[in-house]
Amino acid sequence: MTFTFQSEDLKRDSSKKLSQQHLFSLAMEEDVKTADTKKPNRVLDHEKENTRSVCLLEQKRKVVSSNIDVPPARKSSEELDMDKVTAAMVLTSLSTSPLVRSPPVRPNEGLSGSWKEGGCVPSSSSSSGYWSWSAPSDQSNPSTPSPPLSADSFKPFRTQAQPDDGIDESEASNLLFDEPIPRKRKNSMKVMFKCLWKNCGKVLSTAAGIQKHIRTIHLGRVGDSDYSDGEEDFYYTEIKLNTDSVADGLGSPAPVSPSQSLASPSTFSTSDSSRTETCAKTETKLMTPLSRSAPTTLYLVHTDHAYQATPPVTIPGSAKFTPNGSSFSISWQSPPVTFTGIPVSPTHNHLMGTGEQRQHTHTVLSSPPRGTVSLRKPRGEGKKCRKVYGMENRDMWCTACRWKKACQRFTD
DNA sequence: CGTGCCGGGTT
DNA sequence: AACCCGGCACG
Numbered sequence: 001m002t003f004t005f006q007s008e009d010l011k012r013d014s015s016k017k018l019s020q021q022h023l024f025s026l027a028m029e030e031d032v033k034t035a036d037t038k039k040p041n042r043v044l045d046h047e048k049e050n051t052r053s054v055c056l057l058e059q060k061r062k063v064v065s066s067n068i069d070v071p072p073a074r075k076s077s078e079e080l081d082m083d084k085v086t087a088a089m090v091l092t093s094l095s096t097s098p099l100v101r102s103p104p105v106r107p108n109e110g111l112s113g114s115w116k117e118g119g120c121v122p123s124s125s126s127s128s129g130y131w132s133w134s135a136p137s138d139q140s141n142p143s144t145p146s147p148p149l150s151a152d153s154f155k156p157f158r159t160q161a162q163p164d165d166g167i168d169e170s171e172a173s174n175l176l177f178d179e180p181i182p183r184k185r186k187n188s189m190k191v192m193f194k195c196l197w198k199n200c201g202k203v204l205s206t207a208a209g210i211q212k213h214i215r216t217i218h219l220g221r222v223g224d225s226d227y228s229d230g231e232e233d234f235y236y237t238e239i240k241l242n243t244d245s246v247a248d249g250l251g252s253p254a255p256v257s258p259s260q261s262l263a264s265p266s267t268f269s270t271s272d273s274s275r276t277e278t279c280a281k282t283e284t285k286l287m288t289p290l291s292r293s294a295p296t297t298l299y300l301v302h303t304d305h306a307y308q309a310t311p312p313v314t315i316p317g318s319a320k321f322t323p324n325g326s327s328f329s330i331s332w333q334s335p336p337v338t339f340t341g342i343p344v345s346p347t348h349n350h351l352m353g354t355g356e357q358r359q360h361t362h363t364v365l366s367s368p369p370r371g372t373v374s375l376r377k378p379r380g381e382g383k384k385c386r387k388v389y390g391m392e393n394r395d396m397w398c399t400a401c402r403w404k405k406a407c408q409r410f411t412d
Numbered sequence: 413c414g415t416g417c418c419g420g421g422t423t
Numbered sequence: 424a425a426c427c428c429g430g431c432a433c434g
Contacts, residue, residue, distance in 0.1 A: 384416065403426060406417055 194239050203239070211236070382410050 195202035197218045214235045384407040385397035398409035
């Protein structure tokens with residue numbers, strides 16, 4: 001769209017840099033605003049636009065930074081600052097992730113890639129600006145360093161996680177637990193990306209990470225690990241898990257922390273299929289006994305476009321005792337709406353025989369035998385998307401629900 | 413009153 | 424189709 005014109009503009013006149021930045025922040029602000037109005041409106045669109053424009057702008061910025069010589073005069077503080085940041089980033093990424101060196105921008109990981117470079121941007125508000133990226137929706141004004149307030153304004157998932165993405169699995173999973181609750185939202189959700197590949201329960205905290213994982217491990221794209229044709233999208237899904245309610249649920253000096261039950265981070269090191277297996281197993285072991293009794297690590301997966309309705313939560317192995325992914329999971333988590341699915345992308349899991357796990361066996365859980373044929377449907381008592389996700393997350397509902405049709409995800 | 417969803421409308 | 428919504432029954 002306006003992109004071409006803008007970048008051209010840039011090249012032509014480097015002195016416009018500032019105004020460009022201005023433009024940038026303006027754009028951000030606008031997006032934020034729209035996203036903030038969340039209420040019952042189509043946030044999704046905004047979000048899409050948002051991310052897209054972010055992408056564009058990111059690219060733009062790169063152009064800027066590469067094409068423009070910063071006059072020596074201003075080089076002092078800004079540049080120094082920037083250098084510090086850059087250096088720090090380089091160091092961290094070097095020390096933690098030997099694997100990842102993200103070249104330019106690639107289609108899928110473009111976002112995360114650019115996040116990293118966000119630090120290098122000669123923005124006037126150097127450091128603070130850089131951090132505020134992570135959640136554009138939190139602050140409408142980039143110049144205010146105010147701490148991100150809980151903000152119901154949040155959009156459930158800003159596509160990719162934090163600025164530290166793309167780091168690498170090992171780091172990613174550790175990071176997750178180190179990082180002291182990035183933004184405290186309603187119930188401190190954690191967005192994770194789970195590999196759906198058979199027998200692989202790998203969970204990473206970044207989309208980039210999981211994509212890479214899939215690419216290298218499952219798709220066998222070793223050499224050109226940077227190349228992404230988007231196929232990975234099919235093999236992972238986003239999950240959200242709630243750290244708060246976990247603690248609540250155990251309600252005591254709980255011996256099991258979410259982190260432990262999720263996956264043992266300690267073992268993460270490099271990509272190796274055997275390792276992934278073990279990880280999956282650990283997960284299973286931990287999950288199984290717990291999930292029978294009380295909610296521990298609450299998470300639920302969903303794959304968006306929903307007629308594939310809640311495909312198995314697929315914790316490999318645990319599926320066995322799970323009569324039905326959806327109704328099972330909701331049943332033990334009522335008031336604190338803890339987990340929610342996340343639309344990653346309009347992809348479908350052809351991987352898991354979608355249908356099979358769903359319906360049947362249902363009867364076990366659902367209401368006692370009802371003899372009456374009833375003229376009108378008894379109205380299933382289970383919570384439907386609307387209840388589960390709430391109005392503000394309408395975009396997470398199954399399509400049917402969005403259209404006010406009979407819910408396809410939580411059938412009864 | 414909120415929710416689930418039928419029936420019917422629009423794109 | 425895909426999408427949206429008025430309106431009604433149910434709780």
